[in-house]
Amino acid sequence: MSKTVTVKTAEGKTYQFVDNGSPMQGGMKDVYFSPDKSYVVAFFRDKQDFNSKERLKNIVIKYRKSIFENIGGEYWKDLFCWPYDIVEHNGQTGIIVPVYQKQFFFQQGYNLAAGNFASIKGKEKEGKWFASPQFRSKQFKLHLDKSELGDWGKYIAVCIKISRAVKRMHAAGLAHSDLSYKNVLIDPVTGKAAIIDIDGLVVPGKFPPDVIGTPDFIAPEVMATKYLPKTDPNRKLPNIQTDRHALAVMIYMYLLYRHPLRGGKIHDTDPQKDEELGMGSKALFVEHPTDKSNRPKLNQVKPTHLPWADVAKIPYTVAGPYLKTLFDKAFIDGLHNPAIRPTADEWEQALIKTVDLMQPCQNPNCEQKWFVFDNSTKPCCPFCGTQYRGQLPVLNLYYSPKPGNFRPENHRLMVYSGQNIYQWHSNRKVFPNERLTAEQTKPVADFHFHNGKWILINRKLTSMKDVMEDKEIPIGQSVDITDGKKILLSKEEGGRLVIVQLVNN
Amino acid sequence: MRRLPVYLLLDTSGSMRGERIEAVKNGLQVLVSKLRQDPFALESVAISIITFDREVKQVMPLTELETLQLPEIVTPESGPTNMGKALLMLCEKLDTEIIKSSQTQKGDWRPLLFLMTDGKPSDLAQFREAVPKVKSKNLAAIVACAAGAEAQDSYLKELTGNVVHLDTADSSTLMSFFKWVSASIGTGNKTVGTTEDIALPPPPQEVHLVI
Numbered sequence: 225m226s227k228t229v230t231v232k233t234a235e236g237k238t239y240q241f242v243d244n245g246s247p248m249q250g251g252m253k254d255v256y257f258s259p260d261k262s263y264v265v266a267f268f269r270d271k272q273d274f275n276s277k278e279r280l281k282n283i284v285i286k287y288r289k290s291i292f293e294n295i296g297g298e299y300w301k302d303l304f305c306w307p308y309d310i311v312e313h314n315g316q317t318g319i320i321v322p323v324y325q326k327q328f329f330f331q332q333g334y335n336l337a338a339g340n341f342a343s344i345k346g347k348e349k350e351g352k353w354f355a356s357p358q359f360r361s362k363q364f365k366l367h368l369d370k371s372e373l374g375d376w377g378k379y380i381a382v383c384i385k386i387s388r389a390v391k392r393m394h395a396a397g398l399a400h401s402d403l404s405y406k407n408v409l410i411d412p413v414t415g416k417a418a419i420i421d422i423d424g425l426v427v428p429g430k431f432p433p434d435v436i437g438t439p440d441f442i443a444p445e446v447m448a449t450k451y452l453p454k455t456d457p458n459r460k461l462p463n464i465q466t467d468r469h470a471l472a473v474m475i476y477m478y479l480l481y482r483h484p485l486r487g488g489k490i491h492d493t494d495p496q497k498d499e500e501l502g503m504g505s506k507a508l509f510v511e512h513p514t515d516k517s518n519r520p521k522l523n524q525v526k527p528t529h530l531p532w533a534d535v536a537k538i539p540y541t542v543a544g545p546y547l548k549t550l551f552d553k554a555f556i557d558g559l560h561n562p563a564i565r566p567t568a569d570e571w572e573q574a575l576i577k578t579v580d581l582m583q584p585c586q587n588p589n590c591e592q593k594w595f596v597f598d599n600s601t602k603p604c605c606p607f608c609g610t611q612y613r614g615q616l617p618v619l620n621l622y623y624s625p626k627p628g629n630f631r632p633e634n635h636r637l638m639v640y641s642g643q644n645i646y647q648w649h650s651n652r653k654v655f656p657n658e659r660l661t662a663e664q665t666k667p668v669a670d671f672h673f674h675n676g677k678w679i680l681i682n683r684k685l686t687s688m689k690d691v692m693e694d695k696e697i698p699i700g701q702s703v704d705i706t707d708g709k710k711i712l713l714s715k716e717e718g719g720r721l722v723i724v725q726l727v728n729n
Numbered sequence: 730m731r732r733l734p735v736y737l738l739l740d741t742s743g744s745m746r747g748e749r750i751e752a753v754k755n756g757l758q759v760l761v762s763k764l765r766q767d768p769f770a771l772e773s774v775a776i777s778i779i780t781f782d783r784e785v786k787q788v789m790p791l792t793e794l795e796t797l798q799l800p801e802i803v804t805p806e807s808g809p810t811n812m813g814k815a816l817l818m819l820c821e822k823l824d825t826e827i828i829k830s831s832q833t834q835k836g837d838w839r840p841l842l843f844l845m846t847d848g849k850p851s852d853l854a855q856f857r858e859a860v861p862k863v864k865s866k867n868l869a870a871i872v873a874c875a876a877g878a879e880a881q882d883s884y885l886k887e888l889t890g891n892v893v894h895l896d897t898a899d900s901s902t903l904m905s906f907f908k909w910v911s912a913s914i915g916t917g918n919k920t921v922g923t924t925e926d927i928a929l930p931p932p933p934q935e936v937h938l939v940i
Contacts, residue, residue, distance in 0.1 A: 246905075249912055342765040352768040358795075359768065365795050366771060493830040495731060495838050524834055526730055 228259055231311040231318065239311055239320055241265040250421070252435075257323070265311065266423075267318040279431040280310050280319060283423060290396055299658040303389040305409075305420040319423055324348060327416055328409040332369040342366055351405025354379075354412055355477035358528040360591075374412025375593035376479070376607070377582060381415030383475045384575045388658065389419045390471050391568035394464050399426040401462035403470035404438035405477070426462055433462040439503070440483060443469040444560055447504030465562035472554035475571060479543050481532040484509055484555050487518035509555035511535050542606040544581050544596035546574035576656055580637040580649075586610055597638050601727055616727040617671075617678050617705045621720050623652045630721045637722070639678060639705065645669040645713065650685055653718035669713075671705070678705035687715035733773040733838045734791055734827055735914055738815050740846035742782040743807035744879065749847060750804050752900035756907030757799055763911040764794055771795055773838070774914060777822065781815035783808035791826040810848045813855030816888075820862045839869035843910055844888070846874070849881040860888050872913070874906055 226244040233239075241256035241264070248255040253266040272280070288306050291297065300306075302325070309320040333344035344353075349372075358364040360373055386408055393400060400407070400419065407421040426433045432454075436446050443466035452459040460466075476484045487510035491501035502508075508518040525533040532538060541548050550566040558565035566574075582594045583603065587610035595605045603612040617639040622630040637649060644667035648656040654664060668684040679702040682688045688697040691710040697703050703711060707726035713719055739753060757778075764770040777791040780802060788800040823840065830836030842863070850856035863871070873885035876895040885892045893909075895902045 246908065342762060344766050347766055350768070356768060356772055358772065366765065488835075490830065490832055490835060493832070493836070495830055495836060498830065498835065521834075529730065 229256075229313070231265065231313040233309055233311050237309065239263070239265060239309065253423075261323055264321050264323060265318045266307075266321055267313065267316045269316075271315070272317040275431065276434070277310075277317060279425070279427075280307075280317070280423060282427070282431070283425050284308060284310055284319065287396060287398060287425065291392060296658050300389070300392060302416065303385055303392075303418055304422060305418050306422055321420075324409055324418065324420070325416075327411040327414050328418065330372060332371050334366050335369045338366050349409055349411055351408050351410050351474070351478070354410060355405050355474075355481060357481045357530070357532040358526070360481065361528040361530075364528040372413065373591070374415070375591070377579075377594035378412045378415040379478045380575055380579060380582070380594075382410045382412060382417045383478055384572060384579075385415070385417040386410075386419070386474060387471065387568045387571040387575060389417070390467060391572055393419075393425075394467065394568055397427060399428070399433075399462060399464045399467050400424070400470075401426040401433040401467070402435050402437050402441075403467050403474065404441040405474065406438050408474065410478070428463060435462070437462055437466070437470065439499075440477075440486075441470040441473055442466075442503060443562065444504050444507040445562060447500060447507075450500075450504075465565060468565040468567060469554070469559075469562070471568055471571060472551070472566065475547075475575075476540070476551060476555075479547070480538065480540060482510075482520075482529070482535075484511070484540075484551075485518070486510065486520075488521035488524065489518040507559055509559065511540050512556060538606060542596060542598075544578045545599070546577045546581075550574050572657070577635055580635065583612065583616070583638045584640055586612060597636070602729060603727065611729070612727075613729055615673075615678060616729070618725045618727065619722040620725065621649065621722055623718070623720055633720075639671045641671065641673050643671045645671075645680070645685075650713035650720055651716060651718045652720060679703065680705055680711070685713055687719070688713055689715070691721065731773060731835055731838050732775045732791075732793070732828070733770075733914070734840035735774055735776045736791075736819055736822070736840055736842045737776065737778045738812075738819060738842065738844040739778060739780050739802070740782070740810060740812070740848065741780040741802060741804045742810040742848060743805055744847055745782075746804045746806070748900060749876070749903070750802065752903040753845070754799075754802055755900065756903050757802075759904060760907045760911045761794070761797070761799060763908065764914060767911075770914060775837075777826065778802075779815055779818055779822070781811050783811065785811055785814045785818050787818065787822060791822070809851035810846065811852045811855070812844075812846060812850035812884075813852040813857070813859050816844075816859035816863050817855060820859065820866060823866050839867060841914065842868050842871045844871070844873045844885070845876060845906070846885070847877045847880050849884050853884075856884065857887075863888065870913075872910075876903060876906070 226242055228240055229243050230238050230240050240259055242259055243256060253268055255264050255266045257264055284307050288308060291300055305322055305324060307319040307321045311318045328349050330344050330347050330349060334342060353359050359368045361367055401424050408417055408419050410417045424435055436442055436450055445460040446462060446466055449458060449460045473484060485503060485507050490498060491506050492498040508515060510518050510520060520533050520535060522534060540551050550570060553564060553566045578596060581596045583597050585593055585595055585605040585608060587608050590605055590608040592607040595607060597603055603616060619637040621633050621635040623633050624630050646667055647654040647664050650668055669680055669682050672679055681702040682697050682699050689712040690697060690703055691712050705724055707724060709724040710721060712721050764774055771794055774794045775791050776797060778789040779787045782805050827840060828836045871889035872891045873889050874893045875882050875885055877897060882892050882894055895906060
């Protein structure tokens with residue numbers, strides 16, 4: 225029988241939840257909906273000690289205010305599902321958390337044919353559904369419906385959101401301590417993501433962690449020392465650096481649908497020990513350039529995991545040069561050296577630059593729809609193998625350290641029909657992040673393939689100029705995009721110059 | 730990709746006839762549909778069902794969750810509860826169905842065993858022969874469930890420290906047990922605490938854990 229229960233905070237504020245006898249169960253908590261389903265009440269099954277309660281208070285009041293009640297606070301409401309009150313009921317501590325936004329619940333779930341014997345319609349979109357290869361394999365009976373899977377461009381957007389959210393927490397001195405696809409909801413249809421289960425936050429030196437994380441995301445040093453007592457100085461517990469490992473794993477999994485450390489190498493014939501070594505002291509990147517001992521053994525891989533399990537067919541370099549550099553830092557140099565792992569900010573920057581390198585696949589049936597330009601003269605979609613046909617302009621961005629002098633920035637912008645130039649391209653002082661004003665998110669120029677050639681139409685740039693012909697390009701006018709063309713986007717301080725390279729196929 | 734083998738040993742002796750066996754069948758359906766909502770379980774769980782009454786049958790060989798179809802489960806009118814034989818069959822199946830890890834291949838995870846009965850073993854000699862064998866198989870967990878007033882915990886305790894006693898064996902109690910089983914199978918993917926044990930989730934309210 226369902227009953228509505230009223231609970232109180234220490235200050236006397238009341239909340240209600242519906243107890244139907246079978247709450248949703250997380251790892252640590254039992255979760256009940258409010259009668260109007262606008263929030264949930266999540267009770268910790270274990271009694272919370274003084275320290276835990278202090279931590280919760282800090283999360284709910286101090287840290288929440290520091291993030292949400294500052295400039296740009298509204299922006300974060302979409303990226304975090306942050307608890308906002310604490311209640312006590314029958315000796316149990318509970319937190320009040322907003323319900324997840326509606327895009328984070330499956331509309332369709334499984335493919336139609338599977339609907340007869342299983343359904344996940346209305347269930348939360350925990351990230352695992354989208355990080356595992358079989359749920360997108362037609363050979364797997366219970367694969368997700370095409371309408372749920374999004375495309376590769378959307379996964380990049382999802383990763384940007386996650387990196388940005390983690391960056392914000394770290395900037396506030398907080399570590400999540402249990403980042404995993406369980407605790408991050410994603411929606412590949414809209415490219416949104418939200419971090420949930422924020423109650424375990426770790427504040428270095430103040431509130432120690434009480435979890436070591438979720439398998440697949442536990443940092444090697446934490447796994448390797450989990451047998452030591454918590455008080456042992458050599459015991460490694462979750463912190464900002466282990467969050468960085470988890471973040472790197474998550475990004476790798478959302479872009480390549482496989483785990484960066486789960487390969488064919490056997491460390492022990494006992495599966496539990498093998499797992500602990502493979503994820504701990506002996507952890508090795510499956511795509512390590514010289515030590516190839518952990519490459520997946522394709523004869524032992526399930527057919528439903530292909531082609532993603534095949535690192536030769538879809539190597540991590542398909543994510544482009546900026547992300548490759550960070551994957552190297554995370555899984556080769558920094559795997560056992562936490563101090564040099566890429567920060568959330570570095571991931572955000574690299575992902576944003578990668579957006580500019582993306583090209584729509586010309587194959588209308590390509591499942592990924594987007595791919596990163598491979599810097600070759602014969603660009604080709606790595607996912608479906610379709611070669612790009614036609615003229616492909618690539619813009620190289622330059623900045624001016626002093627008047628009259630321009631230097632390359634290792635930043636390129638791919639051109640396709642409908643591609644735009646934004647303020648963060650025209651001026652290096654503008655960054656595409658949560659601080660942009662609404663006006664700044666509008667395009668300032670756009671590209672079109674018109675009468676057999678590429679043109680760029682100026683919409684808002686007040687000092688755009690064709691440098692070679694020394695000709696102003698006023699607002700509303702266009703300029704032809706040809707090989708070697710140099711265009712100054714803005715004469716203002718920080719204004720960029722672009723130089724065109726044209727690939728012809 | 731390692732499988733997580735789950736063996737369900739179910740009592741189908743005469744006393745289970747009627748409401749109880751219907752509840753078990755229902756419970757199995759709920760178990761499977763709940764697990765099919767868990768992406769972690771779908772990636773790894775494989776289930777086998779062995780029933781025992783006078784006869785012992787593996788009504789479903791170890792099958793991956795994605796493809797399995799629940800078998801028909803029937804109970805005879807009366808007869809003994811050959812739990813011992815069932816455990817011996819389990820040992821055989823563990824030897825043949827589980828992929829062992831080798832120097833070149835990753836094997837399965839250590840299997841889980843859930844055994845449910847509303848009585849006690851009739852074949853006590855075989856039961857006593859089977860217990861040490863099962864224990865030597867290095868299972869990840871053995872959970873035994875004694876359902877209803879006539880079920881006896883003492884024998885089950887010889888097999889495992891994890892004995893769940895259900896005071897009644899009505900459909901709602903059995904259902905909560907099966908839900909609990911599905912939650913237990915799913916724990917592998919959940920947050921791991923800083924303390925050492927990976928605990929089973931708390932049993933539903935009507936269940937008593939006998940330690």
